[in-house]
Amino acid sequence: MKPTALITGASGGIGYELAKLFAKSGYALIVVARSEDKLQQLKEELKGHSVTIIVQDLSKPGAAEALYNKVREQGRTVEVLVNNAGFGLNGLFDEILLRDQQAMMQVNIQTLTELTHYFLPDMKNTRMNGVPRGVLNVSSVAAFQPGPRMAVYYASKAYVLSFSEALVEELKGTGVTVTTLCPGATETKFFETANAQDTKLTDRMMSPKQVANEGFVGFIKGKRVVIPGKMNRSMAIATKFMSRSAAAKVAHYMDK
């Protein structure tokens, strides 16, 4: 029996590319998003591979439990959980609708946390020894600094990084690994969704394929944190040597 990778946000961008990599390296897939047509397109592209589609809006409270129950009802267990679904919102904090920011926190933080909570015990108990198993959480280089005009988004990604790094320590010796992927600007629908197409953030972007590839390889190697691209790695290191207020000013400048 093949191990299973469940990938959220597999209907486009980084998640779509990650799904292809996991399928081609021998995992059966459970792919999750709201856009059924795009998940069908992925399934078509992966003809000959095992791909199960679950359509689920992860911004709704209770979505993680509902998704876990659907997986269990199908008699499936999950060896790899890829928490990739997420989005950003650009603008002044008090001018972005609160309900939109609540939906973002629900997807980026709450559902990611709950899915990890539901699936971890099964990963620890799996009998598939030797198969890489664990969680690949998609954060961002935004995790390393405060982000004026995307305040909640940056904070949500800092949460993902902190949460994931804590789990790495908790899970030592269990065979379950946790990798945090921290991409910089990547050519996906992200900036359109965030209303951030006209910012300097989009001046230099990596392809979702490159980002997914580095994330996938890092996960298979059991790496703790993966920052794709030399430029992004240099920027992440530079923020360590800056004050938090200087780092916030840089992020603010980039958002204009």
Ligand SMILES: NC(=O)c1ccc[n+]([C@@H]2O[C@H](COP(=O)([O-])OP(=O)(O)OC[C@H]3O[C@@H](n4cnc5c(N)ncnc54)[C@H](OP(=O)(O)O)[C@@H]3O)[C@@H](O)[C@H]2O)c1
């Ligand atoms: N692109 C970048 O520059 C960048 C940089 C750093 C980090 N990231 C992170 O990378 C991850 C993937 O984003 P991307 O760049 O690939 O953007 P994307 O092309 O917009 O993909 C986002 C994915 O998340 C899914 N999603 C969003 N809201 C959802 C909801 N309510 N319920 C279920 N699924 C939902 C989308 O599916 P549906 O719309 O079909 O539901 C889509 O598959 C995100 O966590 C993002 O924060 C992106």
